[in-house]
Amino acid sequence: MIKYFSALLIGFGSIGLVKAQNDSTAESIREIYNLALNEQQGYKWLGELCGLGPRFAGSEQATSSLLYFKAKLDSMGFKTSLQAVKVPHWVRGSQEKAWIVEGIDETEMAITALGGSIATPAGGLQAQVVEIPSFEALDTLDLEGKIAFYNIPMDPTYINTGFAYGSAVKQRWGGTIEAAKKGAIGVVIRSLSSSINKYPHTGSMRYAPDVKKIPSGALSTYDAELLHRSLKENPDLLVKFQINSEWLDSNYSYNLIADLPGSERPEEIILVSGHIDSWELGTGAHDDGAGSMHALESLHLLKKLNYPIKRTLRLVWYMNEEFGLSGAKVYARNAKNMEMRHVIAMESDGGGFTPKGISMQTSPEMVERIKGYRKLLEPYGIYQFSSGGSGADIGQLQSDDIVLIGLRPDSHRYFEVHHSALDTFESVNPREFTMGSATLASLIWLLDRDNVCFNCGG
Numbered sequence: 001m002i003k004y005f006s007a008l009l010i011g012f013g014s015i016g017l018v019k020a021q022n023d024s025t026a027e028s029i030r031e032i033y034n035l036a037l038n039e040q041q042g043y044k045w046l047g048e049l050c051g052l053g054p055r056f057a058g059s060e061q062a063t064s065s066l067l068y069f070k071a072k073l074d075s076m077g078f079k080t081s082l083q084a085v086k087v088p089h090w091v092r093g094s095q096e097k098a099w100i101v102e103g104i105d106e107t108e109m110a111i112t113a114l115g116g117s118i119a120t121p122a123g124g125l126q127a128q129v130v131e132i133p134s135f136e137a138l139d140t141l142d143l144e145g146k147i148a149f150y151n152i153p154m155d156p157t158y159i160n161t162g163f164a165y166g167s168a169v170k171q172r173w174g175g176t177i178e179a180a181k182k183g184a185i186g187v188v189i190r191s192l193s194s195s196i197n198k199y200p201h202t203g204s205m206r207y208a209p210d211v212k213k214i215p216s217g218a219l220s221t222y223d224a225e226l227l228h229r230s231l232k233e234n235p236d237l238l239v240k241f242q243i244n245s246e247w248l249d250s251n252y253s254y255n256l257i258a259d260l261p262g263s264e265r266p267e268e269i270i271l272v273s274g275h276i277d278s279w280e281l282g283t284g285a286h287d288d289g290a291g292s293m294h295a296l297e298s299l300h301l302l303k304k305l306n307y308p309i310k311r312t313l314r315l316v317w318y319m320n321e322e323f324g325l326s327g328a329k330v331y332a333r334n335a336k337n338m339e340m341r342h343v344i345a346m347e348s349d350g351g352g353f354t355p356k357g358i359s360m361q362t363s364p365e366m367v368e369r370i371k372g373y374r375k376l377l378e379p380y381g382i383y384q385f386s387s388g389g390s391g392a393d394i395g396q397l398q399s400d401d402i403v404l405i406g407l408r409p410d411s412h413r414y415f416e417v418h419h420s421a422l423d424t425f426e427s428v429n430p431r432e433f434t435m436g437s438a439t440l441a442s443l444i445w446l447l448d449r450d451n452v453c454f455n456c457g458g
């Protein structure tokens with residue numbers, strides 16, 4: 001009986017303790033969001049970054065933007081270092097044009113070269129065009145001597161537009177090879193945009209070593225629709241397009257690494273990251289200036305609040321996610337060689353829209369454990385905790401001993417701006433963006449305090 005009562009008392013006592021801990025944890029998180037929303041410091045940095053111009057890997061601008069912020073981080077007390085990364089050097093030309101040609105009538109269309117495409121002949125490339133409405137249809141079509149027109153829209157029924165993008169992106173990265181195998185002389189694709197607009201969206205494409213290289217560009221969705229309708233009326237119309245991109249010798253740039261050493265377990269690293277390179281049609285505000293600044297601001301918030309952090313907090317700005325992930329590959333290789341102990345890696349590469357949750361790549365037990373944070377983060381609109389992909393850059397670090405986490409912002413508007421001239425600072429909302437930084441900071445705070453063995457293989 002005494003035993004029973006004392007057990008009951010201990011039980012009640014520990015419930016009280018847990019509640020008090022939860023209350024103080026909730027208060028700490030509230031402080032993170034308060035500071036973030038009052039300051040909006042990351043948004044200001046994002047404005048500064050975008051003001052420096054686009055940051056296409058291989059360009060001088062990409063490296064100089066990185067170095068500009070390195071100096072800033074040095075003055076903020078981060079321990080910074082640079083990691084050399086070999087980057088391809090492809091330059092988009094200024095002469096990007098396309099037309100529908102019917103007799104003497106020419107209707108202009110908006111086009112941009114896909115990243116990595118060779119140029120057309122100087123006067124442009126003109127031929128009959130074959131529309132490809134699906135990947136399956138490709139087998140039955142004769143493309144010999146023709147311009148292939150991939151017109152495969154992003155499926156609008158996906159709620160997460162990332163999946164719609166994933167289902168249609170093959171036309172961009174693999175479509176040119178397949179068309180060239182069938183004798184096509186050029187490729188135009190429908191831009192991977194979730195809306196109909198007049199802005200073409202670029203992105204990387206590939207060639208295969210044993211397949212003829214042919215030029216490829218993306219038409220705006222508005223013009224892809226126009227071409228589709230025009231072909232219905234006149235299947236014999238011609239398309240003419242001109243792009244004058246060129247390949248130069250590879251360059252070197254850097255990943256930026258910035259550490260805040262941990263107080264108890266400095267050898268264990270919590271990495272938080274974005275990619276600093278961008279496409280050059282806009283200024284890469286959402287992709288991935290926002291993610292880069294989410295990562296920086298999250299560490300800034302914890303530092304400014306003076307929260308005790310046991311492990312080393314590491315900011316990584318990867319170079320060249322867009323054009324081959326070379327920065328992430330160099331970082332992961334080096335981390336392995338140096339036997340670095342990464343316990344958690346986070347990435348924000350889904351834009352600066354309202355965050356809704358996270359996607360985790362880790363053991364089912366750890367997923368369940370992190371789902372336990374939901375109650376603390378729900379007041380801030382963070383309620384989606386799912387297993388799945390985390391991010392392309394941190395994915396290179398995948399092992400049994402690491403928890404990979406990708407921030408998941410609302411995706412409905414992301415692919416309207418993604419890889420296009422619309423991806424500018426003006427398209428980022430300060431409050432929506434700032435919620436992302438505070439969410440990452442809160443997760444870091446919770447994970448670092450969680451009494452769990454991260455390197456115990458599950």
Ligand SMILES: [Zn+2]
Pocket residue numbers: 275287288321349
């Ligand atoms: Zn990105």
